[in-house]
Amino acid sequence: DTEVTQTPKHLVMGMTNKKSLKCEQHMGHRAMYWYKQKAKKPPELMFVYSYEKLSINESVPSRFSPECPNSSLLNLHLHALQPEDSALYLCASSPGQWQGGYGYTFGSGTRLTVV
Amino acid sequence: GNSVTQMEGPVTLSEEAFLTINCTYTATGYPSLFWYVQYPGEGLQLLLKATKADDKGSNKGFEATYRKETTSFHLEKGSVQVSDSAVYFCALIPGGSYIPTFGRGTSLIVHP
Numbered sequence: 001d002t003e004v005t006q007t008p009k010h011l012v013m014g015m016t017n018k019k020s021l022k023c024e025q026h027m028g029h030r031a032m033y034w035y036k037q038k039a040k041k042p043p044e045l046m047f048v049y050s051y052e053k054l055s056i057n058e059s060v061p062s063r064f065s066p067e068c069p070n071s072s073l074l075n076l077h078l079h080a081l082q083p084e085d086s087a088l089y090l091c092a093s094s095p096g097q098w099q100g101g102y103g104y105t106f107g108s109g110t111r112l113t114v115v
Numbered sequence: 116g117n118s119v120t121q122m123e124g125p126v127t128l129s130e131e132a133f134l135t136i137n138c139t140y141t142a143t144g145y146p147s148l149f150w151y152v153q154y155p156g157e158g159l160q161l162l163l164k165a166t167k168a169d170d171k172g173s174n175k176g177f178e179a180t181y182r183k184e185t186t187s188f189h190l191e192k193g194s195v196q197v198s199d200s201a202v203y204f205c206a207l208i209p210g211g212s213y214i215p216t217f218g219r220g221t222s223l224i225v226h227p
Contacts, residue, residue, distance in 0.1 A: 042217035101147040106158040
């Protein structure tokens with residue numbers, strides 16, 4: 001299995017809703033990432049988990065809350081989002097923290113619209 | 116700091132034309148270099164990579180050579196197809212790190 005699976009593919013939520021994005025990989029990768037991508041822009045790093053511990057938080061607002069329940073799963077909990085948070089949210093994984101030469105495997109993303 | 120500069124798009128070509136997308140970088144040490152492709156409505160896919168100077172990465176008819184003397188990693192393909200229409204991102208990961216720096220992305224449009 002060489003895939004990163006993200007659900008749901010599309011999500012529309014109101015500003016008072018609570019929702020979660022899910023990401024799963026079964027490649028034995030020990031580093032997992034959340035990225036945010038606006039239209040016609042490169043992905044922006046949000047969070048990094050290494051060996052199931054939060055390693056990097058790129059000053060992301062607290063309305064985004066990541067969680068890594070085990071080595072295969074990564075969640076992003078959303079609460080009280082703003083319309084400007086509408087974007088494509090990408091999950092990615094890589095073999096390990098110091099193995100950057102392998103590159104990342106990305107999921108297909110969740111297209112989030114905040115209304 | 117680290118940075119990646121890509122040519123501004125869109126690049127518009129006819130089918131079977133030759134493709135070059137330029138990428139230059141600034142980095143400390145010896146970075147690994149990557150090209151990712153993003154098809155409409157999808158996530159990024161690793162297209163090819165090179166981890167040291169003079170390495171050539173290749174995949175699906177695309178290739179790029181790690182040129183340390185010119186700090187470049189230009190993407191080329193001899194004959195593009197309509198199905199190659201996508202956004203292409205050049206990226207680097209510095210030595211000793213695992214976090215990539217992405218270029219702005221270059222949109223490729225291939226007409227029949």
